[in-house]
Amino acid sequence: MDFSGWEKLSLVDYDDNITTTLFMAGCGFRCPFCHNSDLVLRPQEAPTIPWEEIMAYLKKRQGVLDAVCVTGGEPTLMPDLIDKLKDIKSFGYKVKLDSNGSNPEVLKKVVALHLVDYIAMDIKNSPEKYGLTTGIPKLNLDPIKESVSFIMSCGVAYEFRTTIIDEFHTEKDMEAIGQWIKGAKRYRLQRYIDNEHCIQHGLHMVSKEKAEKFLEILKPYLPDVGLRSYD
Numbered sequence: 001m002d003f004s005g006w007e008k009l010s011l012v013d014y015d016d017n018i019t020t021t022l023f024m025a026g027c028g029f030r031c032p033f034c035h036n037s038d039l040v041l042r043p044q045e046a047p048t049i050p051w052e053e054i055m056a057y058l059k060k061r062q063g064v065l066d067a068v069c070v071t072g073g074e075p076t077l078m079p080d081l082i083d084k085l086k087d088i089k090s091f092g093y094k095v096k097l098d099s100n101g102s103n104p105e106v107l108k109k110v111v112a113l114h115l116v117d118y119i120a121m122d123i124k125n126s127p128e129k130y131g132l133t134t135g136i137p138k139l140n141l142d143p144i145k146e147s148v149s150f151i152m153s154c155g156v157a158y159e160f161r162t163t164i165i166d167e168f169h170t171e172k173d174m175e176a177i178g179q180w181i182k183g184a185k186r187y188r189l190q191r192y193i194d195n196e197h198c199i200q201h202g203l204h205m206v207s208k209e210k211a212e213k214f215l216e217i218l219k220p221y222l223p224d225v226g227l228r229s230y231d
Contacts, residue, residue, distance in 0.1 A: 004046035014096040017066035027074040030135030032200030039073045071098035076106040085115040101147030111154050119158040126176035159186040166204040174214045178221035191229040
């Protein structure tokens with residue numbers, strides 16, 4: 001497993017930071033709404049970006065870029081993730097790590113080594129519907145719950161986020177999510193945009209009106225909730 005995608009300049013992946021975003025091939029989930037189907041379903045066919053090329057770019061862009069976003073796929077599956085994060089950090093960049101929370105032990109290691117500045121973890125759905133939403137019917141939710149608890153208490157800045165889809169998310173699910181992650185510092189509901197690269201093409205976005213109703217359900221549980229990509 002290695003980096004197989006690269007957005008060299010992003011202004012939307014990490015708040016106001018000027019960011020370069022690296023995509024790792026491979027994931028243990030099969031979320032129907034995933035936009036990176038090639039990286040998830042056929043990681044062995046994905047191209048490999050030479051690490052030396054990435055390092056040369058990061059060295060050259062010191063003072064221009066603020067941060068590196070490491071995403072996927074699921075980056076915590078990368079065997080040499082820690083070494084790569086150390087390389088990135090050696091240039092002085094902030095690191096944002098995107099994760100589905102399936103590998104809490106890796107999250108604990110990168111936090112203990114001070115290799116991440118921000119963690120964005122996907123909350124796929126209510127616990128009851130997690131298997132359905134991840135495409136893994138018999139998914140063991142214990143590692144996910146462990147990651148949620150760790151992220152909320154580890155001291156690193158974080159957010160939880162859910163890409164909401166009409167076929168998968170209801171008001172009842174929002175209530176259950178709110179109860180589950182009660183007190184989390186930041187939670188965002190993300191607009192789903194269907195395209196031919198999705199694992200299950202043809203799903204539908206939640207309307208802004210319905211998404212705003214979801215927010216009202218969540219507000220009693222969470223101090224900072226909002227919509228993303230609905231403007």
